[in-house]
Amino acid sequence: MKTLLKLTTALSALVLSANMALAGPEVVSGPGANPECFAPWSETTKFFKWDAKEGPYRIAVVNGFVGNTWRIQMIKTAKAYAEDPSIKDKIKEFKVVSTGTDAPAQLGAIEDFINQGYDAIITIAVSPEGFDRVIRLADKNDVVIVPFDNVLDTDKVMQVNEDQLAMGRAYATHVLKELAAIGKTSGKVLEVRGLAGNSVDRDRSIGINEVLDESGGNWERVSVVGNWDDGTAQKVVADAIAVHGEFDAVLAQGGTTGVVQALLDAEHPMIPVSGEAENGFRKLMAANADKGLKGISIGQSPGLVAISMKAAISALEGNVMPQLISVPLPMATYDELEDGKNYWSDLPDNFFTVNEFPPCDVNISGPAIMSQSEADVK
Amino acid sequence: MQMVSLKRGVSQNMGFATAVLLLLVLYLTYNMMHPRGFSSAVAIQNSNETVAIAFVAMAQTLPVLLGGLDLSVGAVMTLTNCVASLLLNGSPAQILLGMGLTLLTGTMFGLMNGLIVVYGRIQPIIATLATGAIAMGLALLIRPQPGGNVDDDLGWALTNSVWDLADTYGFADGGDAWWLRPFADIPVPFLLVLFVAIFVWLPFRRSVTGRTVYAIGSAEGAAYMSGLPINRAKIAAFTLGGFFAACGGLYLAIQTSSGNADIQQAGAYTLNSIAAVVLGGTSLLGGTGGAIGSLIGAMILRVISFYFRILDIDPLLQPLIEGLVLLTAVSFGAFRTLRVKNQLDLFR
Numbered sequence: 001m002k003t004l005l006k007l008t009t010a011l012s013a014l015v016l017s018a019n020m021a022l023a024g025p026e027v028v029s030g031p032g033a034n035p036e037c038f039a040p041w042s043e044t045t046k047f048f049k050w051d052a053k054e055g056p057y058r059i060a061v062v063n064g065f066v067g068n069t070w071r072i073q074m075i076k077t078a079k080a081y082a083e084d085p086s087i088k089d090k091i092k093e094f095k096v097v098s099t100g101t102d103a104p105a106q107l108g109a110i111e112d113f114i115n116q117g118y119d120a121i122i123t124i125a126v127s128p129e130g131f132d133r134v135i136r137l138a139d140k141n142d143v144v145i146v147p148f149d150n151v152l153d154t155d156k157v158m159q160v161n162e163d164q165l166a167m168g169r170a171y172a173t174h175v176l177k178e179l180a181a182i183g184k185t186s187g188k189v190l191e192v193r194g195l196a197g198n199s200v201d202r203d204r205s206i207g208i209n210e211v212l213d214e215s216g217g218n219w220e221r222v223s224v225v226g227n228w229d230d231g232t233a234q235k236v237v238a239d240a241i242a243v244h245g246e247f248d249a250v251l252a253q254g255g256t257t258g259v260v261q262a263l264l265d266a267e268h269p270m271i272p273v274s275g276e277a278e279n280g281f282r283k284l285m286a287a288n289a290d291k292g293l294k295g296i297s298i299g300q301s302p303g304l305v306a307i308s309m310k311a312a313i314s315a316l317e318g319n320v321m322p323q324l325i326s327v328p329l330p331m332a333t334y335d336e337l338e339d340g341k342n343y344w345s346d347l348p349d350n351f352f353t354v355n356e357f358p359p360c361d362v363n364i365s366g367p368a369i370m371s372q373s374e375a376d377v378k
Numbered sequence: 379m380q381m382v383s384l385k386r387g388v389s390q391n392m393g394f395a396t397a398v399l400l401l402l403v404l405y406l407t408y409n410m411m412h413p414r415g416f417s418s419a420v421a422i423q424n425s426n427e428t429v430a431i432a433f434v435a436m437a438q439t440l441p442v443l444l445g446g447l448d449l450s451v452g453a454v455m456t457l458t459n460c461v462a463s464l465l466l467n468g469s470p471a472q473i474l475l476g477m478g479l480t481l482l483t484g485t486m487f488g489l490m491n492g493l494i495v496v497y498g499r500i501q502p503i504i505a506t507l508a509t510g511a512i513a514m515g516l517a518l519l520i521r522p523q524p525g526g527n528v529d530d531d532l533g534w535a536l537t538n539s540v541w542d543l544a545d546t547y548g549f550a551d552g553g554d555a556w557w558l559r560p561f562a563d564i565p566v567p568f569l570l571v572l573f574v575a576i577f578v579w580l581p582f583r584r585s586v587t588g589r590t591v592y593a594i595g596s597a598e599g600a601a602y603m604s605g606l607p608i609n610r611a612k613i614a615a616f617t618l619g620g621f622f623a624a625c626g627g628l629y630l631a632i633q634t635s636s637g638n639a640d641i642q643q644a645g646a647y648t649l650n651s652i653a654a655v656v657l658g659g660t661s662l663l664g665g666t667g668g669a670i671g672s673l674i675g676a677m678i679l680r681v682i683s684f685y686f687r688i689l690d691i692d693p694l695l696q697p698l699i700e701g702l703v704l705l706t707a708v709s710f711g712a713f714r715t716l717r718v719k720n721q722l723d724l725f726r
């Protein structure tokens with residue numbers, strides 16, 4: 001009991017504590033540097049400014065899960081971009097590690113790189129919460145942490161992402177436009193959703209359904225879960241066609257090659273389809289556009305890692321940066337497809353086509369990434 | 379005389395001794411290669427990263443000593459992590475109560491596992507596969523989305539050195555008292571694990587119940603015929619396993635200031651805990667080994683991955699290399715097969 005009392009007194013002192021002097025970025029007013037590339041998320045986005053550091057810098061990428069095409073392509077992109085002439089001279093040391101879906105391991109890796117004196121750490125967070133400690137340490141040591149893709153629920157770090165809600169809206173807007181062009185303002189649409197419980201799936205679906213609601217048309221909606229995976233999506237779309245018959249359009253947000261394959265297998269008439277930026281989807285769209293597959297392909301690009309690296313370097317150079325950077329959506333409609341430019345008939349189906357961001361001067365083409373052999377970069 | 383007993387101690391705990399040696403070599407080399415090796419910051423980072431897996435490995439040890447496997451340890455860690463993320467805030471008394479309730483949740487879950495295994499007469503591996511899914515379901519119910527609001531100062535104080543702990547809570551002259559100096563640079567998480575190992579595991583191991591756990595693993599029939607409390611020992615083993623897993627979950631919540639019902643993470647922890655147990659010299663057949671060994675095993679597991687951050691290894695080759703190193707490390711334990719006089723010994 002006495003020890004408990006002692007412990008309680010010790011703990012009650014906690015109210016008086018927290019006198020930690022924190023460094024870290026200064027909150028300033030915008031606009032930031034290079035706004036075409038580093039666009040602030042919204043009008044209320046804060047701007048950060050770190051003290052300028054002498055280059056060249058030491059940069060680390062701490063990935064979580066590895067083992068799907070997107071992540072592997074992301075890692076290859078990071079390595080290729082680190083060798084890009086435009087930033088090669090600014091990087092002294094570059095390291096990539098993957099920790100798996102293990103929060104302590106990812107936090108540990110970030111902390112280790114802070115201890116080793118790295119200047120910037122790029123990461124795809126395994127969880128949107130839980131980074132308070134490493135953010136505190138990074139601020140103390142003037143290290144720039146840049147989460148991208150799976151971002152954190154905090155406004156204390158600079159983050160890079162694409163606007164998933166806008167992406168959902170763009171999917172539906174294009175599909176409705178194509179349907180209107182053939183005189184349909186109501187009908188039956190199939191929504192193919194992504195991984196349940198994920199914020200990306202949630203936001204894209206909200207965007208899609210908002211546009212359907214706003215259109216005023218009477219849309220009968222059938223929703224299936226495809227997990228952003230070609231195999232799963234192909235199966236659930238085939239099932240949906242078997243049960244519900246013909247659809248007027250498909251609003252998919254991933255696994256799109258499988259979606260279109262299911263339509264072809266069922267000899268379903270070609271209809272407008274929205275989807276991710278898989279090479280396979282674009283191949284099928286290019287081949288079947290004249291039969292009615294008037295789709296749109298917008299993707300979450302593995303190239304976000306390159307923009308995050310660029311943003312980190314820009315922050316280290318002392319430029320004013322938005323706290324949340326919105327990367328322009330890389331989109332291509334059926335009439336814009338061109339072999340060798342925004343899709344590659346000689347590359348595999350699961351390759352992600354969107355890698356180039358001209359406003360950011362990030363121009364690593366698909367074949368360049370895929371030819372990046374393991375032995376090339378040390 | 380002492381030399382002899384030391385020698386016998388080592389030869390009787392070959393697996394454990396190899397694990398300690400391996401850890402020493404790996405960890406000293408790591409520190410020598412690290413730009414800030416042998417510093418408090420590095421030790422703090424390393425121990426923070428290791429705590430959760432160390433506790434989960436200790437949790438796994440008990441069912442393994444019985445000759446079974448517990449597939450729910452990762453899920454129980456996740457469940458208690460989510461419980462803690464709800465309860466660890468408010469006044470100091472509320473926080474302490476929250477910690478107690480978190481540990482109680484895991485302990486009760488372990489008790490349930492034990493009761494199912496003993497009175498349901500279901501193999502531990504199947505029983506815990508099911509209860510693990512239940513724990514995961516409860517965790518998702520409590521925390522459908524990652525989040526939580528664990529007290530900031532608590533998180534900072536317990537994930538740093540003793541000096542920071544004293545500084546945050548303002549005792550021992552803010553950490554500058556002379557009597558605190560010798561301990562000031564020791565990471566708090568390391569002390570927490572040590573505390574639980576010494577004050578929970580060691581007394582249990584020495585008790586009749588604890589020794590019965592070993593006896594069951596060696597030869598359940600003989601243990602039964604000797605009149606040992608079989609059922610009590612099995613239930614106690616699973617309950618203690620639940621408590622250790624809850625320690626892991628509690629620490630994870632403090633470390634990340636949040637809870638996350640991450641199914642993949644729970645699975646990874648369960649599998650890694652088995653690897654850590656084996657690395658620490660505990661036999662999957664049961665009867666030999668111990669939680670301290672698993673603690674060492676968990677550390678080895680972590681140190682292997684530390685190397686990827688100081689060496690230049692292609693990121694896509696890292697899982698392959700990690701697997702090879704792990705396989706080599708586990709194989710050290712198999713060396714005893716080269717020295718057996720009678721092959722029947724292997725079937726013990």
